[in-house]
Amino acid sequence: MSDLTQIIEAGKLQDRASPWPLWTTGFLAACAWGLGAIVTIAFPDVVPWGATQLFATLIGAGAAILLVLSFVVQRLGAGGRLIVHYGPWLIALGLWFTFWEISTAKLGWLPKPFFSPPQGLLNVYVVDWQRLLLCIAYTLRLWAIGFGSGIVVGYVIGVALGWSRGVSYWGMPVLKLIGPVPATAWIPCTFFFFPTTFAASCFIVALASGIPVAILTASGVGAVNRSYYDVGRILGASNWYLIRNIAVPAALPHVFVGLFMGLYYSFAVLVVAEMLGAKYGLGWYIQFQTAYSAYANVYAALLIMAFLCASIVRLLFAVRDRLLGWQKGFI
Amino acid sequence: MTSAITPLNVLERRNIAVDIHKVSHHFDLFGTSLPVLDTIDLAVAPGEFVALLGPSGCGKSTLLRLIAGLDRPATGDIRADNRLVTAPDRSRILAFQDPTLFPWRTVWWNVATGLEAQGTLERHRKRVDDALALVRLSEFATAYPHQLSGGMAQRVALARALVNDPKLLLLDEPFGKLDSFTRMGMQSELLALWLQQAFTAILVTHDIEEALLLASRVIVLSDRPARILHELTIDLDYPRRRDDPAIINLRREIAGELGLEPADAPNIQKRAVS
Incomplete structure (x- = not known):
């Protein structure tokens, strides 16, 4: 002792x-x-x-x-x-x-050109940084417009699907049908419908991010505890108030699951969306360099994309924690 | 006996009458019809405190939902203040068995919901503060529901109902899930509020003692489909004591009525409502 x-x-x-x-x-x-x-x-x-x-x-x-x-x-x-x-x-x-x-x-x-040592990637950044920066800017613009419009439209459609039986009757089968179709399969149609290839690219990204948001929002709104609506009606709430102040906040945890899924899908289709006649962009860069077997450049661009995606995920988590602080100890 | 009959309250119309006329109701379950209410006839006077007492699942809550206007009765009609009940109205507030607070709103905003929904919150912000003070939860205004105990949550639910200044308060076993200490405290709080605010109150409960301590009239309902078995006017002064011999006698009588004390079985025939 x-x-x-x-x-x-x-x-x-x-x-x-x-x-x-x-x-x-x-x-x-x-x-x-x-x-x-x-x-x-x-x-x-x-x-x-x-x-x-x-x-x-x-x-x-x-x-x-x-x-x-x-x-x-x-x-x-x-x-x-x-x-x-x-x-x-x-x-x-x-x-x-x-x-x-x-x-x-x-x-x-692991030989050249299929593999690259770390200094190979570093060399790409040293030599090609101006073009890479431009590509990042172009990609972020495409992503921001596509993802932004996709989630807004997906969210509105999701709330309507979850709230209204009529909308759900007609909309849900359609959504279930087109949901599993890869966004890239729409490329031929988009070429016809959109005036510019950039608009078409935005649509592809928007579709990829909007569909999971719509489906998850619809299921979230549909899964709201009915007694919350009863309480709302007892307290004299209109339908619009019930949607805005009960259905929407109650469904928010589901919506965020949809947002995270949409975020990953949107990054996955970026490369393809930038095939459509783009002049710059990380996806374009990757394809361009692949054609020349410059795999070090491909890896370097992929690394940037991975970091971008991870940073945006991190940002989304911060937003979620702020908006869903009330969930602590509840779920 | 109650403050409801003072002239002031009559002038202010702080309470309303409820007339339930030959109301029957049923649920459709898997294609079959399940009767829950069987020809209920009941008149509640303004300012009265009526307890609906009956076994679990007998249809008491359904009756409250019909009075609140959340559902329409299959047959018969319900009038509040001589007007047919067809939809919820803010003069008739129902407090549920679960507090059903909105978890994404703070305590203050939960209480403010009714006023906000009616678009009068800006003028009546102080009423929210007053309602919170009434249930002694002012310090918890910025807390979220998950931070509250069961009793506190139920008090918030009560404040959320009272802030609308209801003329009829419908209470669906509001204290059923609380521990006995909290329940006793909440019962006296509710009683004090009723004496002070003079609203009409209809309380659904399966706790005989609770009904006897609070109500000016107790309606005993049968098992599903609910019929009115028996009515008792409790003519005792408030606050009532649990160990008052009159209360104990009444409790025994009602327990017999509900078939809980077989020795009193003959009473049922003797006292059955015509």
């Missing part, structure tokens, strides 16, 4: 004695990143990729930052806790860079 207290006391003393406690995971991550930097710089590439020096510098700098962090992270408050949370990921990332580097650039197991 006294031994135990002694050990605890000793531990406390040690804590007090060292103001810079070591974050072991962070230290290991620094080692992994350092290993990646050394491998990159110490061995020659089997074929030239460009930007090898730059990549080595970048992950070397990453390793240095991690090394510093492994001593000071405990003093960084909330930001520090977030970094600590992702510690194991940082180790994995360092090891992944090292393995990727060895298997492509250093040993050539």
